[in-house]
Amino acid sequence: MKIISKIKYIFLAIGLPMLIGAVLSYYGTSSFLEDALSAEGTITDFEERYSDGSTTYRPVVQFVDNNGQTIEFISSIGGSRSAYSLGEKVGVVYSPLNSQIASLDSFFSLWGGTLITTILGGSFSSVGVFIFLIGKLRNRKNGYLQRDGVAVNARFQGVRLNHTLSVNGRNPYVIDCHWTNPETYRVHVFESDNIWFDPSSYINIEEIRVFMDKKNTRKYYVDTSFLPQLAK
Structure with a gap:
């Protein structure tokens, strides 16, 4: 059936690039953490983001790097404002070559993107592979x-x-x-x-x-x- 065959390739075309992206994200984060330095940061503000009728808040974090320079960055991960509070102390990891490349030192901040793309890519790819195997069998x-x-x-x-x-x-x-x-x-x-x-x-x-x-x-x-x- 041509429609089922097309669906199979559509799912694989979506899922496989996601899995490749997840692998690249994993190695990118792993490489970053190998050389990253740690510091203590402070939540100084929140950046509001609106999407699909809901509001998320991304923490604005300040920390002092190993050169004594004050660095400010916005977390790549947002959530409800109750997840953090102003003035809260948080762990930070940053690149020794460029302190502006920084992240909250938490699992989801570091690995959330990899985890989500792995789940989505695996789900789409599994459907495509399942349809392929059913046809072969x-x-x-x-x-x-x-x-x-x-x-x-x-x-x-x-x-x-x-x-x-x-x-x-x-x-x-x-x-x-x-x-x-x-x-x-x-x-x-x-x-x-x-x-x-x-x-x-x-x-x-x-x-x-x-x-x-x-x-x-x-x-x-x-x-x-x-x-x-x-x-x-």
């Missing part, structure tokens, strides 16, 4: 059943929409067919893989080939190779 299963399964001719019952799956507001179609086991007189109900166009006008046969697992009839593949391929 389905193709492998169908190939196995066609090669080593038992072939039966099932009677065509009809075409319907699969309302359990929706992509961009669209539902795929599935073909239903039945086969009665002549030895047990039990009726087996089969459902094709999802089809992303209405195949009704292309079905002019009464029976459709189905391949079943020899040991487990719940594992099957409805052969829809007689249908035209959806254009790219």
